[in-house]
Amino acid sequence: MTDSESDVVSATQAPFQPNFEEIFAMHHRIVYRYACALTRDGALAEDIVQEVFIRLYKNPGATRNEEMLRAWLLRVTANVAQNMLRGRRRATARDETFVVLSSQMTENPQPDEALLREAEISSARQALNQIREPIRSCLLLKHEGLSHREIAKALGIKETSVGSMIARGRREFIRLYEKIAR
Numbered sequence: 618m619t620d621s622e623s624d625v626v627s628a629t630q631a632p633f634q635p636n637f638e639e640i641f642a643m644h645h646r647i648v649y650r651y652a653c654a655l656t657r658d659g660a661l662a663e664d665i666v667q668e669v670f671i672r673l674y675k676n677p678g679a680t681r682n683e684e685m686l687r688a689w690l691l692r693v694t695a696n697v698a699q700n701m702l703r704g705r706r707r708a709t710a711r712d713e714t715f716v717v718l719s720s721q722m723t724e725n726p727q728p729d730e731a732l733l734r735e736a737e738i739s740s741a742r743q744a745l746n747q748i749r750e751p752i753r754s755c756l757l758l759k760h761e762g763l764s765h766r767e768i769a770k771a772l773g774i775k776e777t778s779v780g781s782m783i784a785r786g787r788r789e790f791i792r793l794y795e796k797i798a799r
Contacts, residue, residue: 748786
């Protein structure tokens, strides 16, 4: 047998290793359907799929065995979905608490409401000006309706830091606002 024949034989006997694009094409739909089933939210499922395949791309040796690849992808999908849902629940709880506290501060009707409202706005601005960056910007951008991902991108910070910065900002704002309003 010549060298070229032995190369052909060894190439046909070597296990097939698909590249990233092939893996994505083969498994994207199952990962998406599983994420949809876990979250019942198509947009969130797309974010989960993106995160799962980013993790695979960053760690191509995560599973060397083609048979275990699908199981690995589905396990990572379940973990990412659980983390995102947990984060969403925490953010919702923080938002609800903030809304309740904010509404309690504005439920004191006074005879001259316009003047009172102006004083409240001034106090709020004063409290906001005392909050340090980037926490202040996170708080303002969240109030404008931006997602954590959009805030992170706009400010050039880690997405995982945005939620805690918003929570810290809210606590700090309430503390400063109450101090100023006295």
